[in-house]
Amino acid sequence: ETGVTQTPRHLVMGMTNKKSLKCEQHLGHNAMYWYKQSAKKPLELMFVYSLEERVENNSVPSRFSPECPNSSHLFLHLHTLQPEDSALYLCASSQGTDWQPQHFGDGTRLSIL
Amino acid sequence: QKEVEQDPGPLSVPEGAIVSLNCTYSNSAFQYFMWYRQYSRKGPELLMYTYSSGNKEDGRFTAQVDKSSKYISLFIRDSQPSDSATYLCAMSRGRDTGRRALTFGSGTRLQVQP
Numbered sequence: 001e002t003g004v005t006q007t008p009r010h011l012v013m014g015m016t017n018k019k020s021l022k023c024e025q026h027l028g029h030n031a032m033y034w035y036k037q038s039a040k041k042p043l044e045l046m047f048v049y050s051l052e053e054r055v056e057n058n059s060v061p062s063r064f065s066p067e068c069p070n071s072s073h074l075f076l077h078l079h080t081l082q083p084e085d086s087a088l089y090l091c092a093s094s095q096g097t098d099w100q101p102q103h104f105g106d107g108t109r110l111s112i113l
Numbered sequence: 114q115k116e117v118e119q120d121p122g123p124l125s126v127p128e129g130a131i132v133s134l135n136c137t138y139s140n141s142a143f144q145y146f147m148w149y150r151q152y153s154r155k156g157p158e159l160l161m162y163t164y165s166s167g168n169k170e171d172g173r174f175t176a177q178v179d180k181s182s183k184y185i186s187l188f189i190r191d192s193q194p195s196d197s198a199t200y201l202c203a204m205s206r207g208r209d210t211g212r213r214a215l216t217f218g219s220g221t222r223l224q225v226q227p
Contacts, residue, residue, distance in 0.1 A: 004156070033214065042117070043157075043201070043217040056214060090156055101147055102215060104156035 003027040004105035006091050012111045013081065021076040021108045023091030030095065032074040033102060034066060037088040049074060078110075086112045116140050119202055119218030127226050132189040136202035136218045139183065143204040143216070146178050148187045151199045151220065160200075161187070192225045199223070 004025045013019050025032065034046040048056035049068040063085075065077040074091055088109050092102040119136045126132055134148075145164055149157035161176040163169045169176045177186040185204075189196055202218040 006156075040121070040219070042115075042219045043203075043215070045214045045216075048214050058214075101145075101159050101162045103159060104149075106154070106156040109154075 004091055004093055004103055006089075006105035006108050008108055009106065010109045010111075012113065013078070014113050015081060015083075017081075018077070018079040020078065021089055021091075021110075023074040023076075023105055025072055025074075025091075025093040025103075025105075027093055027103060028095070029093035029100075029103075030071045031093060032068060032071070033092040033094075034074065034076055035090040035092060035104075037090055037107070039087075043090065046076075081110075081112045083112050086110055114139060115219075116216050117202065117204065117218040120221055121219055123222040123224055125224045125226060126192055128192060128194060130192050130225070132192050132196070132223060132225075134187040134189075134200050134202075134221050134223070136185050137183055138185075138204060138216075140206075140216075141180075141183065142206045144207055145205045146176070146185050147203040147215070148174075148176055149201040149203060150196075151201060153198075157201055189223075192223075194225045194227050197223055197225050 007022045031050045035043045037043045045058045046060045047066045052068045067075040088107040090107045091105045094100045094102040117138045147162040148160045151157045166178045166180045173190045175188040199220040199222045201220045203215040
């Protein structure tokens with residue numbers, strides 16, 4: 001059973017819709033991450049949060065808007081997405097006081113119609 | 114040129130074989146190295162991680178890092194059908210928050226035939 005839970009597992013939305021992805025970690029970590037995994041491409045880092053502050057935005061379009069209300073929860077708000085945004089969106093967490101590996105959730109499979 | 118290169122496979126081996134998975138990288142700033150396993154419809158699962166050059170063993174898995182050659186490997190002994198998955202190498206530059214994010218290889222798909 002993963003210590004990082006993502007909901008929903010699957011999401012189909014139109015290009016004009018607004019939806020949100022949710023991630024919750026039960027590991028006591030204080031850093032959280034969003035990654036995008038597209039077919040035949042490496043995982044791409046989108047955002048990094050440490051102690052609820054965004055510390056990295058990897059040139060992600062503004063139609064993706066992250067939110068980290070506390071160290072256990074991370075959201076990715078979506079609006080006006082494009083078909084190329086269809087992918088698996090993965091959340092990860094790690095303990096931030098020293099280097100520790102990241103632990104991943106099972107992702108949300110997003111399809112844009 | 115990609116920062117991390119990984120042969121996508123697929124790699125098909127018979128049960129019981131020794132499997133060798135490899136990644137090369139170009140950025141000498143990478144200090145931490147990981148291997149993840151990803152089953153279909155699941156997230157990446159951490160297998161092993163290491164900081165220094167040399168070998169690290171855990172059961173049937175051995176991770177090897179050669180920083181001078183910028184080359185990392187994962188060996189799987191006595192491979193099982195349950196090892197069939199995509200294996201991802203990943204690396205990061207350091208402890209600081211901004212350097213901790215992972216750079217991934219594209220993954221190698223492994224199929225272990227019973």
